[in-house]
Amino acid sequence: xxxxxxLSARGLNLRFGAxxxxxxxxxxxxxxxxxxxxxxxxxxxxxxLNVLSGRLRPDDGVVWYRDPSGRLHDVHAMPAPKLRAxxxxxxxxxxxxxxSALRMGVSAGGNVGERLMAQGLRHYGSIRxxxxxxxxxxxxxxxxxDDMPRTFSGGMLQRLQIARTLVTHPRLxxxxxxxxxxxxxxxxxxxxxxxxxxxxxxxxxxxVTHDLAVARLLAHRIVVMQRGVxxxxxxxxxxxxxxxxxxxxxxxSSVLQA
Amino acid sequence: MTTISxxxxxxxxxxxxxxxxxxxxxxxxxxxHQIPFGSREMPLPYGWGTGGIQITAAILGxxxxxxxxxxxxxxxxxxxxxxxxxxxxxxxxxxxxxxxATVIQTRHRIPEAPLTENQILxxxxxxxxxxxxxxPSRAETRRMHALAEYGAMHVRLYEDITRYGQVAxxxxxxxxxxxxxxxxxxxxxxxxxxxxxxxxxxxxFGAGREKxxxxxxxxxxxxxxxxxxxxxxAGRAPHACGLCGADTSYLDEVVVDNAGGRLFVCSDTDYxxxxxxAGHVGEAA
Amino acid sequence: xxxxLQTAGLGKHFxxxxxxxxxxxxxxxxxxxxxxxxCVALxxxxxxxxxxxLRSLYGNYRADQGSIQVRHHGSxxxxxxxxxxxxxxxxxxxxxxxxxxxxxxxxxxxLDIVAEAARGLSPEEARDxxxxxxxxxxxxxxxxxxxxxxxxxxxxxxxxxxxxFIGRHPILLLDxxxxxxxxxxxxxVVSMIDEAKAAGIAIVGIFHDVSTRDRVAxxxxxxxxxxxxx
Numbered sequence: 114x115x116x117x118x119x120l121s122a123r124g125l126n127l128r129f130g131a132x133x134x135x136x137x138x139x140x141x142x143x144x145x146x147x148x149x150x151x152x153x154x155x156x157x158x159x160x161x162l163n164v165l166s167g168r169l170r171p172d173d174g175v176v177w178y179r180d181p182s183g184r185l186h187d188v189h190a191m192p193a194p195k196l197r198a199x200x201x202x203x204x205x206x207x208x209x210x211x212x213s214a215l216r217m218g219v220s221a222g223g224n225v226g227e228r229l230m231a232q233g234l235r236h237y238g239s240i241r242x243x244x245x246x247x248x249x250x251x252x253x254x255x256x257x258x259d260d261m262p263r264t265f266s267g268g269m270l271q272r273l274q275i276a277r278t279l280v281t282h283p284r285l286x287x288x289x290x291x292x293x294x295x296x297x298x299x300x301x302x303x304x305x306x307x308x309x310x311x312x313x314x315x316x317x318x319x320x321v322t323h324d325l326a327v328a329r330l331l332a333h334r335i336v337v338m339q340r341g342v343x344x345x346x347x348x349x350x351x352x353x354x355x356x357x358x359x360x361x362x363x364x365x366s367s368v369l370q371a
Numbered sequence: 372m373t374t375i376s377x378x379x380x381x382x383x384x385x386x387x388x389x390x391x392x393x394x395x396x397x398x399x400x401x402x403x404h405q406i407p408f409g410s411r412e413m414p415l416p417y418g419w420g421t422g423g424i425q426i427t428a429a430i431l432g433x434x435x436x437x438x439x440x441x442x443x444x445x446x447x448x449x450x451x452x453x454x455x456x457x458x459x460x461x462x463x464x465x466x467x468x469x470x471x472a473t474v475i476q477t478r479h480r481i482p483e484a485p486l487t488e489n490q491i492l493x494x495x496x497x498x499x500x501x502x503x504x505x506x507p508s509r510a511e512t513r514r515m516h517a518l519a520e521y522g523a524m525h526v527r528l529y530e531d532i533t534r535y536g537q538v539a540x541x542x543x544x545x546x547x548x549x550x551x552x553x554x555x556x557x558x559x560x561x562x563x564x565x566x567x568x569x570x571x572x573x574x575x576f577g578a579g580r581e582k583x584x585x586x587x588x589x590x591x592x593x594x595x596x597x598x599x600x601x602x603x604x605a606g607r608a609p610h611a612c613g614l615c616g617a618d619t620s621y622l623d624e625v626v627v628d629n630a631g632g633r634l635f636v637c638s639d640t641d642y643x644x645x646x647x648x649a650g651h652v653g654e655a656a
Numbered sequence: 657x658x659x660x661l662q663t664a665g666l667g668k669h670f671x672x673x674x675x676x677x678x679x680x681x682x683x684x685x686x687x688x689x690x691x692x693x694x695c696v697a698l699x700x701x702x703x704x705x706x707x708x709x710l711r712s713l714y715g716n717y718r719a720d721q722g723s724i725q726v727r728h729h730g731s732x733x734x735x736x737x738x739x740x741x742x743x744x745x746x747x748x749x750x751x752x753x754x755x756x757x758x759x760x761x762x763x764x765x766x767l768d769i770v771a772e773a774a775r776g777l778s779p780e781e782a783r784d785x786x787x788x789x790x791x792x793x794x795x796x797x798x799x800x801x802x803x804x805x806x807x808x809x810x811x812x813x814x815x816x817x818x819x820x821f822i823g824r825h826p827i828l829l830l831d832x833x834x835x836x837x838x839x840x841x842x843x844x845v846v847s848m849i850d851e852a853k854a855a856g857i858a859i860v861g862i863f864h865d866v867s868t869r870d871r872v873a874x875x876x877x878x879x880x881x882x883x884x885x886x
Contacts, residue, residue, distance in 0.1 A: 143741060194518045201522075216526065220533055223526045230529065231522025237532055237598040259533050301762035308761060312772075330761050334740045348715060348740040355717040359673030366674060 118179065119144045119285055119317050125164055125174035133341040134160040135171060140336065140343075144284060145315040149322055149332035149349065151364070157341040158321045159289055165319055166206060166287045167196050181284065201231050205278035209290040211270035214277070215262050221248060221273055222258040228281045247276040251306060268299035272306065279310065286311075288320045292327055304330055325368055329353055337361045374462035381428040381461040387411055391429035391584070395575060398586035403548025404516070405499050410582040414456075419449060421579025423476045423495035424456070430491060430575070431457065431474060436464045438472035443480040443621070443638035450478075469641050479542070481563040483620050483642040486572035488589060494557045496578040499585060501545045501555040521553050524596060532601050541606070547594045548587055556593075562605045562621045567593040610635040613655030615646035657691035660727045660827050660858035661713065661751075666736070667721030668705075668712050681882050682708045686722065688877055692826070695849060695859040697873035704881040706862045710829050713860065714753045715743040726750060727826065749775070751827040754820035756835065758804060758812045766790065766807070767800040770818045775825070782822075789818040792848075794841060809836045821848055828852060830861035834868050846871050 118141050125138040134157045142148050150158040163169035165176055167188040176188040181203065188196070200206065208214045215224050225244035226234075234240055245255045251272035253265075262270055271291065278286060291307065292300045308331055311318055322328055328335050328349060335352045337345040337360065345358040356362045379385065387409075394408040413421040431437065437457050441450040445467035453476060454465045466472050469482040476493040486492060502512045505523045515521065524545055531539045538544075544561040548554045556567055557576060567574065567587060574587040587593060597603035611618040613634045620642060622635040634655050637643035647656070666686035672678040682705040690696045698706040711717040713724060719736035726735050728750045735746060747753070752773075760769050767786050774782035790800055793814040799807070804815050813836050820828060830849075834842045842865070849859060849872045863869035869876075 146741070197518060197520065219526055219530055222533060223529045226529055227522050227526050230525035231520060235525070235597075235599050237529065238600050240529065240598075241533075298763075305761040305764055329759070333744050347718075348743050350716050351718055351740075351743075354711070355670075357671070357718065362673050 117144070118142060118177075119146075120165065120179075120319075121177045122165060123175055123177075125161070125171045125176070127160060127164060127169070127171045127173075127341075133157075135164065135174075136341045138174070138341075138343055140165065140319075142285070142317055142319060144317050146334065147311055147318045147320060147332045149320045149328035149335045150338060151322060151325060151328050151335060152338035153323060153364070155340075156338040158323075158338050160341075161336075161338065162287055162289055162319060162321045166200075166204065167191065178285075201228055202281050203284050205281075205283040205286040207271075207274055207278055207286060207288040207291050209293045211262075211267075211274040214274050215270065217262050220259045220261060221253065221265070224262065224273060225276050225280050228277065232281060243280060244276075247280050248273075250279075250310070251276040252302075266299075267295055268303060271295065271303055275307065275310070279314070279316075282314065284315075284317060286316055286318045288318055290322055291320070292322070292324070300327075307331060325353060325365065337364065375459050378460050380433075381431045381457065381463075382414075383411065383425065383428040387425075388429040391425055394584045395426065395429065395586065398575070398584050399573070399588050401552070402587055402591050403546075403552030403554040403585060405583040405585045407582055408584050410579045413579065415452070417580040418497060420453060420476070420478060420495040422577030422581075422584070423478070423493050423579075424453060424577075425579060426493045426575050426577040426584065427453075427457065427474060427476050428461075430493075431461055431463060433461070433463065435473045436466050436471055438466050438469065438475045438641075439477075440475065440480060440482070440639075440641075441478045442623070443482070443642075444640045446640060467641050468645075469639075479558050479560075480621070480638060481559055481566045483637070483639045484645075486570060488571045490572040492570075492572050492574045494559075494574065494576045496555070496557040496576045496583070497580070498543075499555055499576065499578040499581050499583040501543075501553050516552060519551065521547075521596075524553060525598075528596060528598065528601075532598070538597070538601065538603075544603075545596050547596065549591050550594070553596075554585065554587075554593075560621055561595070561603075562607050564593075564595045564603070565605055569593075608635055611653060612637045612643060612646075613653045615643045615651045615656070616653040617643070617646055617651070657694065658727070659689055659725075659732075660692050661860065662689040662725045662732070663687060663713070663722060664725075665722035666709075666712065666719055666724060668708055668717060668719055683712065683879075684882055686879075690827075690858045690860050692856045692858050693853050694874050695853055695861065695872050697869045697876045698860065698862050698879055699869075699876045700879035701881060704879045706879045707831060709879055710831055710860065710862060714751065714829055715747070716753075750825055751829065752820050752823050752825035753829045754816055754831060754833050756813075756832050758816045760804070762805055763803050765801045766795065766804045766815050769804065769815060770822055773819045773823050775823045785822055786818065789822055790815070793818055793844060810838070810841070813837060814841065817845060817848070821852065824852075824855070824857070826856070827858045827860075830859060830863075832862055832864050835864050842868055 120142040122140040125135045127135040150161055152158045164171050170189055178186050178188050222241055222244040225247050226240040229240050245258050248255055292303050332349045335349045336343050339360045345352055345361045353365055356365050390409055394406045398406045413424055439450045439454040441447040457463055458465050469484045474491050478495040500512055506512050528538050542560050543555055543558045544564050546554050546556055569590050571589050573589055576585045595603040608622045614636050617637055620637045623638040625634045625636055627634045663686050668683040669679055669681040700706055712719045715735055724735040725732040726746055728746050770786035771782040795814055804812050817833055834845050
C-alpha cells in the first residue's frame with residue numbers, strides 16, 4: 114500500500130463452500146474518498162464490505178488500516194476489543210435496515226448519544242447537546258430528540274442511523290445499500306444529505322449499492338464485481354460512461370432511464 | 372434446637388461445597404465477575420434464596436453465628452425458615468443481632484450497622500446479569516463484560532433522566548466494581564449502594580436459578596453509575612422512624628389500620644430494636 | 657504562450673461486448689494543444705468524434721493510445737490512463753467541464769448546485785458569486801432556491817454554465833454551451849468566455865452555432881471521421 118491510504122486490501126479470497134465469494138480482490142481507499150462497490154445480487158459486494166470492515170474473515174489476504182496516528186493495523190489480526198473499539202470510534206457502519214442498527218426502545222437522543230457514552234463521556238447535558246446538534250445536521254427537528262424511533266418514518270430512521278454513526282466523527286464509514294428500501298423522493302433527500310456530510314466532514318466511505326445512479330452521485334471511484342471478481346474499477350463517471358468490461362457494459366445498459 | 376440426623380453438616384455434601392468454594396475463590400479473585408457454578412436442587416423453590424443458601428452452606432463452620440434477614444427483618448417467613456434450616460442441618464448458633472453474627476445471609480438489604488472484617492455478607496440474587504434488560508443474548512452480555520463495553524447501560528440512565536428528570540432505578544442499581552466489572556448488587560435499595568463501597572466485610576452473591584456466583588472482596592471500590600451533571604443520589608423516605616425516631620435509616624411504609632393510617636418504621640428490625648433498647652423513642656411509640 | 661493542455665497520438669475506440677465485440681475506432685493520432693488565454697473550437701461533421709475527444713480530455717472517456725498532458729499545480733501531468741485520484745484532483749483544481757446535460761442530486765436548489773462547484777471560497781462567498789452568475793445568466797432570483805429538475809432545457813443549460821464558470825479553473829471544456837439558448841443569452845455566454853480568456857483561462861469548446869464559434873474561437877481544430885474498421 115502507498116504511504117497515505119486509509120484502507121488497503123490485497124489478495125482477498127473467500128469461498129462459501131463451492132461458491133467463490135471473493136477472488137483475489139484488491140482495494141485501496143484514501144482519506145476523504147468515496148468508493149462504490151456495485152454489481153448485481155450475489156456478486157460478492159456485501160461480502161467484500163464485511164471483509165473490509167473486519168466483520169467477516171477472508172480465507173486469504175490482508176486488510177490494512179491506518180489509524181489517525183499513522184500506524185498500520187492488519188484488520189483481521191487485530192484483537193477483538195480493539196476492532197470493536199475501532200468500530201465505535203474512527204469507523205462507522207450504516208446498514209440498509211435502520212431498525213436493526215438502532216435501539217428502537219430508546220429515544221432518538223439516546224440512540225445518537227450511545228457511541229459518546231461508550232467512549233466514556235459522562236456528562237448528560239453535553240451528550241444531549243451533541244445529540245440535538247446531530248439531529249439538526251441530519252435534518253431531524255430538534256424537538257424530536259426525546260421521541261422513540263418507532264414514531265419516525267423510514268427516511269427519518271435512516272437519517273437517525275447516520276447521526277448515530279457520525280457523532281464520534283469517524284474517518285471511515287461503511288454503508289450497505291443506505292438508500293435501499295426507501296421511496297424515491299426520500300432517497301433523493303438522503304443522497305443529498307450523505308453527499309454533503311461526507312464532503313463537509315471529509316469522511317472516506319465504502320458504499321455498497323446495486324443502484325448505479327447512487328454510485329454516480331456519491332462515489333469518486335467505483336468497483337464493479339461479478340461472481341466475486343472485480344471485473345472493472347476506476348473513476349466513477351469513466352466506468353459508467355465508458356465501460357470496458359462486457360459485464361459492466363451489460364450492467365450500464367440494463368438501467369432504466371427515467 | 373437439636374440437629375437432625377441423616378444429613379451432612381449444613382445439608383450439602385462435601386463435593387458440592389468444594390465446587391462452590393472454588394467458584395467463590397475465583398469470584399473473590401475477580402471482583403464483580405460472574406462465575407458459573409453447578410447449582411443444586413435445594414429443599415425450597417427458586418426465588419426463595421437457593422443461591423444464598425448454597426453459599427452459606429459452603430462457608431459455614433461449626434463456630435459461626437448466623438443471622439438471616441429478608442428486607443432487613445429477622446422475623447419474616449423466609450428469614451425464619453432459612454435460619455431454622457441451618458440450625459437444624461448444621462447446628463450452628465443463630466442470632467438476630469448484626470454485631471453478634473459472623474455470617475449474615477440477606478435478601479434485599481444491607482444492615483444499617485457497619486459490618487466488620489470478621490463478617491461475611493451473603494446476598495440472595497434473583498438476576499445476576501445487570502445487562503439483561505438491554506441485551507437478551509447471554510453470549511453477547513458475556514462479550515460486553517469481557518470488553519468492558521458498558522455504553523448501553525449508560526443509555527438506560529440517559530433515558531431515565533430524559534423521561535423522569537432523574538435516574539429512576541430505586542433498587543438493584545448497577546455498580547462498577549473495582550473500576551472493571553458492571554455488577555447487579557441484587558435488589559437492595561439504591562440507598563444501600565454506598566455501603567458496598569470499601570466495606571470491611573466480604574460480600575458474596577449467589578444466584579441459584581441462574582447458577583452464578585460473584586463477590587466483592589473487603590475494601591473494594593464500588594461506584595454507582597451516574598453522570599457528572601446527574602450524580603448518584605441515595606434516596607430514602609423523608610421521615611423519621613415511628614418507633615425509634617431514626618432519621619438516617621432506610622424506612623418501610625406500613626399500613627396500620629383500615630382507615631389508611633400509615634407508619635414509617637426502620638426496615639432493619641435489629642437496628643430499630645437496638646436503638647429502642649438504648650432509649651430512643653419515635654413519635655408512634 | 658503557456659501550454660495548458662496537449663495531446664500526442666491520442667487514440668480512442670469503443671468495443672461493444674454486447675454486440676459481439678464490435679470495435680468502433682473514433683479517434684486516431686490526435687495531436688492537439690491549447691494555451692492559456694486561448695479558445696480552440698473543435699469542428700467536424702456530426703459523429704466525427706468531437707464530443708468523444710472532449711470527454712477523453714476530461715477523463716470521462718478512457719484514452720486508449722497516446723498521451724494527454726495537462727498543466728496541474730504548475731507542471732504538466734499525464735492524464736491518459738492516470739490513477740483515478742489524479743483525475744479527481746485535476747478536475748478539482750485545474751480543469752472544468754460544462755456538459756450538455758445537468759446531472760445532479762434531484763432535490764438540491766439551483767443556487768447550491770452552482771455554489772458547491774466554487775473553489776477556494778467561503779460558503780457565503782460561493783453563494784454570493786453563484787447568485788451573481790445566475791442573475792447574469794438571466795435566472796431570476798425566485799428560481800435560485802428551486803431544484804432545477806423542472807426547469808426548461810435552456811434554464812438547465814444556464815445552471816450548468818454557471819456551475820462550470822464559477823470554479824475559474826485554468827482549463828475549461830465546453831460541450832455545446834449555447835445549444836439551447838436564445839440570442840440574448842448566447843451573447844452573455846460569449847462575453848463570459850471572452851472574460852475567461854482575458855483572465856488567462858484556456859478553453860476548448862464544441863459550438864454548434866457557427867456565429868458563436870466565430871466570435872469566441874481563436875482557432876479551430878478539425879476532427880475528421882475515421883473509416884469504420886469493423
